[in-house]
Every structure is written in structure tokens, then in C-alpha cells.
Amino acid sequence: MITLHHVPLARSFRVLWLLEELGQEFDIRYYSIRDVSMRTPEFLALSPAGRVPVLEHHGAVWFESGAIVQLLCETYPEAGLAPKPGSVERARYLEMLGYAETVGCLLENLNLNQVFLRPPAKPSAVVVKLLNARLRAALAAMEARLEGRYLLASGFSAADVAFAYGFELARYYVDLDAYPRLMTYWTRLQERPAYIRARARDGQQDIYTQEFYPVPEV
Ligand SMILES: N[C@@H](CCC(=O)N[C@@H](CS)C(=O)NCC(=O)O)C(=O)O
Structure with missing residues (x-):
């Protein structure tokens, strides 16, 4: 009922972590930025710019991590992870x-x-x-x-x-x-236990090949 389209170490980790904080059960479909898996017509139908995250949530399809974070907080208000409209914070x-x-x-x-x-x-x-x-x-x-x-x-x-x-x-x-x-x-x-669970499901990143990228000489 809930599927996260995810690239290891990408912005979709925000949604992965939040779903763990919310205690939701969900599947993960993994992609790589280094191949064409996010340029298929099927994926572009879910995400217009061919980006992750995409969240399929009980029949709805949501993209943009900030919007998904907010929608999840509104869908599960009992978790109290977002201040309500009108509140001080x-x-x-x-x-x-x-x-x-x-x-x-x-x-x-x-x-x-x-x-x-x-x-x-x-x-x-x-x-x-x-x-x-x-x-x-x-x-x-x-x-x-x-x-x-x-x-x-x-x-x-x-x-x-x-x-x-x-x-x-x-x-x-x-x-x-x-x-x-x-x-x-x-x-x-x-x-946080939810962070630890999310990291365990993140997958092997293939974005960075170095530990650190210094500024090149001008
Ligand atoms: N503002 C978008 C940005 C999404 C985004 O750029 N995601 C990256 C991964 S961190 C991506 O999918 N890149 C694939 C590409 O640029 O082809 C969001 O927050 O969801």
C-alpha cells in the first residue's frame, strides 16, 4: 500500500527515515542515478523531472521530498512531527x-x-x-x-x-x-531507532567514489 521510490543516500532518504519515525510498513523500489532507470516512461509518469523521492501512498502518487514530508505529517497527525497551522512554531x-x-x-x-x-x-x-x-x-x-x-x-x-x-x-x-x-x-x-532502521534499508550508495572532494585549484 506504501511504496517509496528511492536512490541510496539521495533526498528520498528523508522520506525513508520519516516513514520509519511514523512506524509505517512500506516497500522500497531502488534506483540508481548512474543508469537510465529514472528515465523510463513508467518512472517519468510518476515523477515529471525523473527524480526521487516518489511515494505511492494508498493509491496516491506524491513527488518532491518537502511536499511528501508535509503530506505524511498531515496524514499521521497523531505522531506530532509537525507543528499545527497557527501554532507558535x-x-x-x-x-x-x-x-x-x-x-x-x-x-x-x-x-x-x-x-x-x-x-x-x-x-x-x-x-x-x-x-x-x-x-x-x-x-x-x-x-x-x-x-x-x-x-x-x-x-x-x-x-x-x-x-x-x-x-x-x-x-x-x-x-x-x-x-x-x-x-x-x-x-x-x-x-534514534528509526534513523538506525532507515539506514539499514537505505541500500548501497553509488554516488560518491571518494570520502572527500576538495575544492579544485583555481
Ligand atoms: N526538490 C526535489 C529534488 C529531487 C532530486 O533532485 N532528487 C535527486 C536525488 S537527491 C534525483 O533524483 N536526481 C536525479 C537526476 O537529477 O537525474 C526534492 O526535494 O524531492
């Missing part, structure tokens, strides 16, 4: 869902330059340096703002699921030790 919560994609898009552009360009094409050192600086600035701003155990003062929420996915991937491009509060927060999230 609603604005902070929605901001963080959007901010997660600010980070996600920086990572996507770094991936395009540093991971997916094939010779003879070469990444622009200037563009990579700029993207890297923007990623560090986006994380530093969160480092300065994070005061409690989670993004929202009231506790764990779907905003953590959305944002932390990007923080985890930033390790391929920046030194995460520069963000000690975010590191402590991130360690706390990794200890």
Missing part, C-alpha cells in the same frame, strides 16, 4: 523544510560539478569554490541558531529529518568539525 518549522532544500540544492550543484561531470568536461574551480563557501555559510548560520536539542524548541520534528539529511552529506565537501553544535545534534539524531 509553525513558521520555524516551514522555514526549516525550505532551508533543507537551500542546503540540498547547494549539494546537488556540488555533486554535478565534483561527482557527475565526465572527462573531458571539468568542473569550474571558481564555481565550486563559490558553492563551497555558500554551503559553509548556510551551515554556519544554523550552527549559530541551534540552541536546543533539535531545530524546534518543542523537540524532534520532521524539520530535523529534512535538514539533517543535507548536513550528513555536506561531509563530502566541508569539514563538519567546524560545526560542533550541529555535530552533537547530528550524533543525537543518528541514535
Whole structure:
């Protein structure tokens, strides 16, 4: 009844993790960014830009991770993973869902330059340096703002699921030790049973071939 279309270590991990937090039973259909499995007419009928995540949910088909996160929180309100409209923390919560994609898009552009360009094409050192600086600035701003155990003062929420996915991937491009509060927060999230279950189902990633991608020499 619930099927997640997923690429290991991709944004679809947000939905995988949230479904585990919600205690839902679901199947996973695995894809790779490195082949044409997301360019078939069948997949494009589910996801217009040929991207993951897609969630098939009791007959409905949803794409865009931020929308899916929100729809799941609305579908299972008893889990209390999103502040209700009109509540004090609603604005902070929605901001963080959007901010997660600010980070996600920086990572996507770094991936395009540093991971997916094939010779003879070469990444622009200037563009990579700029993207890297923007990623560090986006994380530093969160480092300065994070005061409690989670993004929202009231506790764990779907905003953590959305944002932390990007923080985890930033390790391929920046030194995460520069963000000690975010590191402590991130360690706390990794200890959650639902996160551990989600990681176990994530699959073998075939995106990154290096542990770290330094900025190329200009
Ligand atoms: N804003 C979209 C972005 C989705 C997206 O770009 N997903 C990537 C994986 S992280 C993808 O499917 N890329 C395949 C491609 O670009 O061909 C979301 O949050 O769902």
C-alpha cells in the first residue's frame, strides 16, 4: 500500500527515515542515478523531472521530498512531527523544510560539478569554490541558531529529518568539525531507532567514489 521510490543516500532518504519515525510498513523500489532507470516512461509518469523521492501512498502518487514530508505529517497527525497551522512554531518549522532544500540544492550543484561531470568536461574551480563557501555559510548560520536539542524548541520534528539529511552529506565537501553544535545534534539524531532502521534499508550508495572532494585549484 506504501511504496517509496528511492536512490541510496539521495533526498528520498528523508522520506525513508520519516516513514520509519511514523512506524509505517512500506516497500522500497531502488534506483540508481548512474543508469537510465529514472528515465523510463513508467518512472517519468510518476515523477515529471525523473527524480526521487516518489511515494505511492494508498493509491496516491506524491513527488518532491518537502511536499511528501508535509503530506505524511498531515496524514499521521497523531505522531506530532509537525507543528499545527497557527501554532507558535509553525513558521520555524516551514522555514526549516525550505532551508533543507537551500542546503540540498547547494549539494546537488556540488555533486554535478565534483561527482557527475565526465572527462573531458571539468568542473569550474571558481564555481565550486563559490558553492563551497555558500554551503559553509548556510551551515554556519544554523550552527549559530541551534540552541536546543533539535531545530524546534518543542523537540524532534520532521524539520530535523529534512535538514539533517543535507548536513550528513555536506561531509563530502566541508569539514563538519567546524560545526560542533550541529555535530552533537547530528550524533543525537543518528541514535534514534528509526534513523538506525532507515539506514539499514537505505541500500548501497553509488554516488560518491571518494570520502572527500576538495575544492579544485583555481
Ligand atoms: N526538490 C526535489 C529534488 C529531487 C532530486 O533532485 N532528487 C535527486 C536525488 S537527491 C534525483 O533524483 N536526481 C536525479 C537526476 O537529477 O537525474 C526534492 O526535494 O524531492
